[in-house]
């Protein structure tokens with residue numbers, strides 16, 4: 037075997053059975069060559085993350101062989117994988133919230149001076165590396181306070197720093213906006229010039245067509261397609277993923293807005309950075325979806341949280357049906373009909389060690405029909421959860437399964453299913469389709485529109501401009517905590533117009 | 544019992560069993576090395592505690608306070624607070640209950656009920672201080688509960704040399720003995736097994752049902768699992784923390800007074816054999832599964848009783864028991880505490896951790 041043809045990494049006949057009996061992979065082969073971008077596609081729960089975790093050494097395969105540069109790997113430990121030149125951006129953040137950006141960046145391999153962490157060097161590294169890859173982050177910001185998009189960019193920077201020649205990217209673009217995505221893909225491309233091989237997991241087929249060399253599609257833990265990108269089309273890939281034709285329903289765009297439900301006036305929040313609100317006025321009618329665009333960290337989180345009651349207002353007011361929410365707790369706001377799809381499903385949106393059923397009823401289990409006289413009614417809870425599982429096609433072996441053992445996209449569906457159940461008055465949807473597959477995305481869009489049609493006022497924050505154009509009746513752009521542009525016809529909001537507004541220029 | 548509960552109990556039980564077997568195996572090995580008559584010593588240690596009515600009764604009696612404190616700790620861990628103050632709560636519960644039992648003259652069973660309630664209330668009240676500060680001021684409950692132990696123990700010592708002192712005492716700080724009709728009935732004469740053992744087991748069952756079958760319990764569990772999530776879905780995790788701490792303190796306080804009414808029959812200075820601290824071990828050993836707490840407590844009591852029998856009948860000193868204890872502590876803390884701390888300090892990486900029960 038000549039050196040040039042030895043794959044960087046080769047997984048042969050990998051089977052993975054999780055301790056709870058779920059067979060996540062059955063005899064999967066994957067070969068990554070130097071300088072290649074290998075896209076890994078599949079529905080939520082298909083086994084993508086499991087496969088790359090096996091490659092990275094986070095999960096031990098039940099059967100099969102992992103070879104790195106032709107050498108069979110005996111141990112399955114991430115530390116050995118890193119030493120062997122494998123870097124990974126995980127689907128879910130692996131950051132320490134209480135540390136700064138620079139500290140998180142160097143964690144595990146810290147520059148030291150006299151045995152102590154060299155903070156100045158860490159900061160410099162953060163800035164230099166960011167400069168090189170177009171990822172600008174405040175090195176001193178505390179990670180706990182970062183917007184999800186910034187956390188994602190930090191994760192990417194961390195992986196780039198290791199200089200790995202096998203780079204695994206598990207849904208790195210799920211919360212990036214088109215511009216950031218483009219930058220990341222450029223970075224990926226340039227890395228392959230030096231011989232780096234990249235495994236890219238994504239649900240965005242456009243990205244695949246733009247950058248991948250080869251494509252592997254998983255379904256139900258097995259490979260169902262392995263093609264050169266040049267020989268395939270988006271539609272073909274979509275069919276391979278789902279196993280049938282996907283017809284994206286074009287949602288009913290009939291608008292029937294009613295009375296004003298949610299009104300935000302002069303909203304200001306305090307806090308560091310660009311993320312605080314500086315006087316936002318918004319009025320949202322029943323039966324209306326407002327899309328909020330903007331570079332991550334420009335006040336989207338605060339906007340949602342002041343309505344949900346998770347962040348205090350420094351000035352201004354928020355009202356629902358004319359009643360002020362100022363002194364209302366999150367609990368009372370939920371009672372008043374506020375539903376909230378949290379941006380971060382792992383820290384806020386779900387209780388990972390509780391079951392799917394308990395997560396589904398977490399906001400209403402003490403009411404009928406889920407409790408009577410203080411006693412939980414398991415049967416009613418499980419039945420409702422099973423309905424949600426069917427409605428959103430959540431892949432889980434039962435509603436008793438702990439959420440932690442679902443795939444990322446399926447956890448997202450649990451959160452969405454809970455929040456869109458019933459008849460909410462206001463829906464706050466932060467990145468509602470983060471990490472879900474095409475089918476689930478269509479489903480969630482339908483459900484958002486259905487909630488609107490039941491009379492809810494819906495706010496959708498998304499980094500996907502296509503998504504906003506598709507579901508929103510109206511789009512505003514947030515920049516530095518203020519609304520800098522507003523489009524009454526979503527179709528008027530072209531990428532260019534939005535991009536200009538997002539960059540801060542008044543539109 | 545549904546299949547799910549059975550599975551859960553089974554998986555917790557298997558984890559505990561492995562740890563237990565390892566610790567006992569090491570204990571046996573040490574005994575075998577030390578003894579001139581290893582077979583007899585090992586036999587005394589392992590079977591002695593269950594050899595006959597008297598030994599069985601003593602072993603179960605000895606387990607009783609551990610059930611209470613194990614339950615107290617398991618409960619607090621389930622709601623996401625660290626109550627390391629069970630020892631102090633136990634002392635105060637014992638003192639308050641004793642005061643009621645010897646000062647208030649009531650008809651038999653009523654004395655017992657009142658004294659037990661007083662013990663639970665005192666334990667809860669003592670736990671309320673760190674509970675409230677943790678919940679509403681974000682203070683560190685671990686340090687607070689630990690420190691308050693010293694205060695409670697010294698306070699009880701003072702009570703016993705002053706207000707609660709036995710007028711006829713001979714020097715050792717102790718209270719009057721509990722009047723006959725204030726004592727818990729004995730179950731397996733001549734051993735000192737008393738009704739408290741049954742109360743403790745039933746208590747664990749009740750707590751388990753409350754936690755798993757009621758909406759109150761689900762609220763507590765979800766709050767304990769992830770406070771940020773709880774606030775977000777409209778629960779009140781601060782309140783849950785306080786409530787959890789109160790219940791935990793009540794269980795410990797009740798353990799204290801039940802031990803006095805059933806076993807010691809008078810309050811003594813320093814009467815606790817580290818019941819509050821061993822409770823931590825027991826809760827961790829069974830991964831906070833309340834149904835298994837009595838089993839773990841009996842196991843622990845078996846180990847100590849075995850050491851005692853061995854000392855009485857063979858040439859091996861009872862200190863061997865501390866080897867087993869040490870091994871248990873190491874094994875249990877190495878697995879349980881690291882998992883818990885990792886979950887607590889880096890919630891964002893929760894996905895890569897074993898879900899509880901899958902280890």
Ligand SMILES: Nc1ncnc2c1ncn2[C@@H]1O[C@H](COP(=O)(O)OP(=O)(O)OP(=O)(O)O)[C@@H](O)[C@H]1O
Nearest residue numbers: 054060080081082083084085086441442443444445
């Ligand atoms: N820790 C675990 N324990 C048990 N089952 C698991 C665990 N992690 C994943 N699974 C199961 O394995 C299957 C594959 O999951 P995986 O995370 O690999 O999916 P995925 O393709 O990455 O999906 P997504 O697009 O949603 O991220 C799913 O059915 C999931 O429920």
Ligand SMILES: [Mg+2]
Nearest residue numbers: 085127443444
């Ligand atoms: Mg995944």
